[in-house]
Amino acid sequence: MxxxxxxxxxxxxxxxxxxxxEIGMWVFLATEVLLFGGLLFAYFVYRHANPAxxxxxxxxxxxxxxxxxxxxxxxxxxFVACAVNALQADARRTCIAMLVSAMLLGLLFLGLKAAExxxxxxxxxxxxxxxxYVAPLxxxxxxxxxxxxxxxSIHAVHMVIGIAVLATLAVLLRRSASTRMRAALHSAALYWxxxxxxxxxxxxxxxxxxRSGT
Amino acid sequence: MTEPDYLNSxxxxxxxxxxxxxxxxxxxxxxxxxxxxxxxxxAATAIRIELATPQADLVSSDTYNRLFTxxxxxxxxxxxxxxxxxxxxxxxxxxxxxxxxLAFPRLNLMSWYLFIAGGSVTLFAILAGGIDTGWTFYTPFxxxxxxxxxxxxxxxxxIAGFSSILTGLNFIATVHRLRAPGLTWYRLxxxxxxxxxxxxxxxxxxxxxxxxxxxxxxxxxxxxxxxxPRIGGDPLLFQxxxxxxxxxxxxxxxxxxxxxxxxxISCFSRKPVFGYKFVAWASLAIAAVGFLVWGHxxxxxxxxxxxxLVFSFMSFIVAVPSAIKVFNWTATLHKGSLxxxxxxxxxLAFLGLFTIGGLTGLFLACLAFxxxxxxxxxVVAHFHYIMVGGMVTAYFGGLHYWWPKITGRLYSEYWARxxxxxxxxxxxxxxxxxxxxxAEGMPRRxxxxxxxFQVWNVLSSGGATILAAAYLLPMFYLGYSLFxxxxxxxxxxxxxxxEWQTPSPPPEFNFESQPVVTRAPYQYGPDFAAExxxx
Numbered sequence: 001m002x003x004x005x006x007x008x009x010x011x012x013x014x015x016x017x018x019x020x021x022e023i024g025m026w027v028f029l030a031t032e033v034l035l036f037g038g039l040l041f042a043y044f045v046y047r048h049a050n051p052a053x054x055x056x057x058x059x060x061x062x063x064x065x066x067x068x069x070x071x072x073x074x075x076x077x078x079f080v081a082c083a084v085n086a087l088q089a090d091a092r093r094t095c096i097a098m099l100v101s102a103m104l105l106g107l108l109f110l111g112l113k114a115a116e117x118x119x120x121x122x123x124x125x126x127x128x129x130x131x132x133y134v135a136p137l138x139x140x141x142x143x144x145x146x147x148x149x150x151x152x153s154i155h156a157v158h159m160v161i162g163i164a165v166l167a168t169l170a171v172l173l174r175r176s177a178s179t180r181m182r183a184a185l186h187s188a189a190l191y192w193x194x195x196x197x198x199x200x201x202x203x204x205x206x207x208x209x210x211r212s213g214t
Numbered sequence: 215m216t217e218p219d220y221l222n223s224x225x226x227x228x229x230x231x232x233x234x235x236x237x238x239x240x241x242x243x244x245x246x247x248x249x250x251x252x253x254x255x256x257a258a259t260a261i262r263i264e265l266a267t268p269q270a271d272l273v274s275s276d277t278y279n280r281l282f283t284x285x286x287x288x289x290x291x292x293x294x295x296x297x298x299x300x301x302x303x304x305x306x307x308x309x310x311x312x313x314x315x316l317a318f319p320r321l322n323l324m325s326w327y328l329f330i331a332g333g334s335v336t337l338f339a340i341l342a343g344g345i346d347t348g349w350t351f352y353t354p355f356x357x358x359x360x361x362x363x364x365x366x367x368x369x370x371x372x373i374a375g376f377s378s379i380l381t382g383l384n385f386i387a388t389v390h391r392l393r394a395p396g397l398t399w400y401r402l403x404x405x406x407x408x409x410x411x412x413x414x415x416x417x418x419x420x421x422x423x424x425x426x427x428x429x430x431x432x433x434x435x436x437x438x439x440x441x442x443p444r445i446g447g448d449p450l451l452f453q454x455x456x457x458x459x460x461x462x463x464x465x466x467x468x469x470x471x472x473x474x475x476x477x478x479i480s481c482f483s484r485k486p487v488f489g490y491k492f493v494a495w496a497s498l499a500i501a502a503v504g505f506l507v508w509g510h511x512x513x514x515x516x517x518x519x520x521x522x523l524v525f526s527f528m529s530f531i532v533a534v535p536s537a538i539k540v541f542n543w544t545a546t547l548h549k550g551s552l553x554x555x556x557x558x559x560x561x562l563a564f565l566g567l568f569t570i571g572g573l574t575g576l577f578l579a580c581l582a583f584x585x586x587x588x589x590x591x592x593v594v595a596h597f598h599y600i601m602v603g604g605m606v607t608a609y610f611g612g613l614h615y616w617w618p619k620i621t622g623r624l625y626s627e628y629w630a631r632x633x634x635x636x637x638x639x640x641x642x643x644x645x646x647x648x649x650x651x652x653a654e655g656m657p658r659r660x661x662x663x664x665x666x667f668q669v670w671n672v673l674s675s676g677g678a679t680i681l682a683a684a685y686l687l688p689m690f691y692l693g694y695s696l697f698x699x700x701x702x703x704x705x706x707x708x709x710x711x712x713e714w715q716t717p718s719p720p721p722e723f724n725f726e727s728q729p730v731v732t733r734a735p736y737q738y739g740p741d742f743a744a745e746x747x748x749x
Contacts, residue, residue: 009723010308010315010392020317020391027383027417035421038455042429042440045451053446128436139446146438150429 018183025187029194036198043147053140058209065116066207069109076105077196080189087185092177099170106163151202158195219719234319240305242326250292257285262678268665278661279346286349291371292333294601298470300381302612303409309713310403312394312729317387325380332374339366353441353452357434365434368427375420382416385409396731403735404493408473411497415462423459453515457508465504468600471608472539475561478611479543481709482558483550486736489542496535503532514588522581529579536572556630560611563638567603592652595645603641618702622719625699629691636684643677710737
């Protein structure tokens with residue numbers, strides 16, 4: 001191996017390495033689409049089978065928190081995009097500030113999500129833990145809430161990973177701003193935006209049934 | 215001995231367990247997979263011994279359930295799916311495309327650790343008492359009634375799934391970005407096309423299995439009814455989700471085998487593969503259409519007749535690209551300068567066995583016949599002809615073909631040919647009787663059966679003995695060659711592929727200088743030696 005190269009021997013140049021990393025990230029996102037895709041497929045099957053129950057269950061969700069969280073996540077994505085731009089312009093301090101803002105918004109999102117979970121717990125809407133609902137639509141409502149909890153908790157896990165990645169990048173950026181960091185931030189941003197897009201889809205499926213005129 | 219190669223560049227444990235060299239990671243996978251092959255094989259052995267007589271004399275019904283589940287789970291997820299991609303693929307792909315490593319070497323190492331972690335968790339489930347659901351984990355049995363370690367096993371498979379995804383991702387990025395200068399897509403060896411198609415499936419199908427297993431574990435753990443009809447859930451939905459992964463997974467298992475066979479048939483016929491572009495695109499066609507046929511596992515599960523008709527039709531369609539490959543391989547043999555070295559024997563065995571497996575697959579794609587044959591030994595025989603007769607044979611063929619490259623040693627040709635012939639003979643004796651048993655109506659997954667089936671079962675168990683011995687043989691002569699085999703030259707088969715243009719075993723970063731490719735693959739012939747590719 002030629003010593004002292006800034007990049008691994010399988011690459012011809014730094015640019016070659018960074019472009020390859022980006023392809024890797026897109027392929028990973030394709031995997032993620034299918035992960036959530038399977039879940040959404042199951043959701044649609046059951047929503048199709050229980051339209052009335054899903055509409056009724058949807059009305060028990062907290063649309064104010066959900067909407068606030070959507071705004072929070074979209075804003076955090078804006079900050080992450082700004083961070084990418086800032087690093088391109090070599091404004092490291094701005095970049096770190098943007099990343100920290102995005103992380104804080106991410107944490108705020110998780111906090112609100114936890115408050116929402118607590119509310120549902122008090123209303124006995126947590127399947128498998130404490131669930132009671134007056135028939136006749138109880139079965140369908142329970143199915144809705146199973147999907148609600150599975151989907152939002154998998155999304156939350158993605159959020160936690162995203163926050164950890166942004167935190168790592170922010171710490172590393174304090175030391176140096178190599179081109180490698182630029183590529184890493186770019187991939188992290190792709191991931192963050194993707195998790196954001198997933199939330200937008202989940203928002204429509206969780207909070208809007210039963211509130212859109214039906 | 216003069217130049218350091220990847221094997222003798224360092225000897226410490228650290229240099230193996232923290233290596234990012236694709237060749238060393240391939241060796242780590244080799245060693246791991248041998249272990250899993252033996253565990254899965256031990257379960258198969260117990261099954262065949264039990265089935266030698268119509269009564270239950272070795273194990274109880276419950277133990278039998280656990281045995282065939284163990285056999286299926288280990289062989290599918292911990293042997294067949296990673297077999298060729300993670301061993302031969304890991305080793306050969308960068309060499310074949312003239313790269314110094316895969317695109318993401320650390321991710322590659324991480325995939326091995328995930329595989330070890332997933333494998334350990336699943337093995338724990340087996341040691342703790344086993345799983346009795348069958349490898350398909352059908353609900354509601356797996357979630358409501360089974361008293362075995364379903365959640366633990368499923369967790370192991372979930373973790374191993376991410377190992378698959380990372381491998382697929384790595385190959386896709388590598389093939390897109392790391393090809394040597396001049397190595398255009400249509401100059402790629404067909405092994406690369408096959409692994410590329412495999413990787414697409416790994417990346418797109420595995421996450422669906424992951425989410426399905428999450429739902430399954432949630433249902434079982436929380437006692438809620440996602441797939442439970444009592445609260446409006448749908449057990450059929452589980453089957454749809456499961457087979458959406460598990461049918462494409464069949465192509466994960468066979469496509470790499472087809473890739474190996476391209477290399478072998480072309481090399482030992484001394485001819486380019488006939489109809490290169492058709493074979494290349496057939497791989498991608500199999501990957502694409504393979505996503506649209508899963509319902510043929512559910513013809514008797516209660517899906518609508520329309521759905522069954524569509525899935526039946528698509529199952530016939532997906533056979534077309536496979537048939538294109540078989541015809542093209544046969545055409546490649548035609549008027550070739552055939553050499554019957556051991557790898558070629560495996561390739562020819564593959565051709566015959568895969569064709570039988572494929573044609574009986576068409577029987578099963580017919581709705582009327584499938585209703586008769588569902589859950590019988592006919593199905594068992596069919597998929598073993600593809601998975602074992604096809605994939606495992608190709609795996610052994612590829613292992614022999616690239617063994618000199620991997621180890622730098624030559625094995626005993628005599629013993630290698632003997633093993634190949636024994637495997638072909640033992641395999642047919644094991645599984646052909648199962649077609650007859652299935653056609654006569656013997657259901658799978660039972661360990662007692664009416665006495666009139668005994669003849670065929672004894673034949674099958676006898677064949678399994680031969681097969682087991684034949685699979686053990688390479689352990690000895692390949693193991694012997696490691697220490698006492700003659701040193702292999704760089705290119706023992708006179709093949710034009712890039713992997714043969716570097717010493718055996720290859721140096722740590724594969725090539726002394728960056729190879730440049732100027733022509734199509736498989737240029738066997740008298741002018742080949744005059745034009746070294748490695749500029």
